[in-house]
Amino acid sequence: MPKCSNSLIGILNVVTTLLSIPIIIVGIWLSKQSGTECERWLEKPVIAVGVFLLLVSIAGLVGACYRVTWLLWVYLLVMFLLIVILFAFTVFSFVITNKGAGKALSGKGYKEYRLGDYSNWLQKRVSGSTWKRISSCLYAGQLCSTFESKYANDTVYEFYLRDLSPLQSGCCKPSNDCSYMYKSPTNWAKLGNATLTNPDCITWSNDPKLLCYNCQSCKAGLLENLKTSWKKVSVVNVVFLVFLIIVYAVGCCAFRNNRMDNYFVKY
Structure with a gap:
């Protein structure tokens, strides 16, 4: 594969970095707007997801653009764990929301x-x-x-x-x-x-x-509302999962390219 994989993963991580910023802003906005305990529990997971996505994206961006092999390795490990967790959560969501109807x-x-x-x-x-x-x-x-x-x-x-x-x-x-x-x-x-x-x-x-x-x-x-929301989230998760797998595959290519470059520089 051509060595454009480093540039491609850089572009993909710029996209995810930009996506993480509005997620964090929404989480902060929720914390300011929440008037009851019902609403207050929402902002912490939203902010956590946004910050996590931002940090992982920056790691992938730096690792790809500056060919930092160890940083790309950490990035790929975190991405792999994220894909596994997201896949398990998506399957779990479909299973537990399969029952119940008005x-x-x-x-x-x-x-x-x-x-x-x-x-x-x-x-x-x-x-x-x-x-x-x-x-x-x-x-x-x-x-x-x-x-x-x-x-x-x-x-x-x-x-x-x-x-x-x-x-x-x-x-x-x-x-x-x-x-x-x-x-x-x-x-x-x-x-x-x-x-x-x-x-x-x-x-x-x-x-x-x-x-x-x-x-x-x-x-x-309440469970009917939750079930409807989780089904929508599960559909979004499937789309996001496909996106993460593509990013992960490109990241693997970038990691391989960096190792090959380091090998030729060394020898």
């Missing part, structure tokens, strides 16, 4: 979600003290307050035809199993003859601070 209801525009339909790994992510923090974030983020004001003037028939988000469906109203009478989007009357076969019916409260934030359906709604 249940369509007759005469309703929205779906309802059951926690048991999702993978055990995901279910464990929304249990115990973890869910207490998440539910407090949902309340602080005014999820159901916004929901209430948006649909406040709906009649029962109009409300039933709404295309609610998984979180709105799971956290801000009682389950369809409860057969409660609609008064407003977050105010439902418990009928004396209602069949409470679903434990969420007991958990439901008209108190704006409680509603169905502690319901299984609310956890399922």
Whole structure:
């Protein structure tokens, strides 16, 4: 292969260096904008990914442009580990998000979600003290307050035809199993003859601070959002993985070229 591989890997690493800068900026912006604990956990991974990508790109750039063989070797080792980790994470993401889907209801525009339909790994992510923090974030983020004001003037028939988000469906109203009478989007009357076969019916409260934030359906709604997001991330990961493999292959050629140049200079 021609020795243009050094120049090519230099160009590719310039691209990844430029990509890392907006990632870091977004992470810093998130840390400034986050108003609740729900949002606050996002910025650290984003900044870490950006800084890591920046350092690896600079190492590859310097190693290729200045023919520093040992730096290219470190760069290729880190790239190999990154490819393996990203591949494993992508496969894992597809596996754990393979289960779970909303249940369509007759005469309703929205779906309802059951926690048991999702993978055990995901279910464990929304249990115990973890869910207490998440539910407090949902309340602080005014999820159901916004929901209430948006649909406040709906009649029962109009409300039933709404295309609610998984979180709105799971956290801000009682389950369809409860057969409660609609008064407003977050105010439902418990009928004396209602069949409470679903434990969420007991958990439901008209108190704006409680509603169905502690319901299984609310956890399922969050997992549905998480599942959708992870599937999108997995598709991006596949594209990024292909890009990394190309960069790694070019880097291997540059490393071989540098070794050959050093050999001929020495002898």
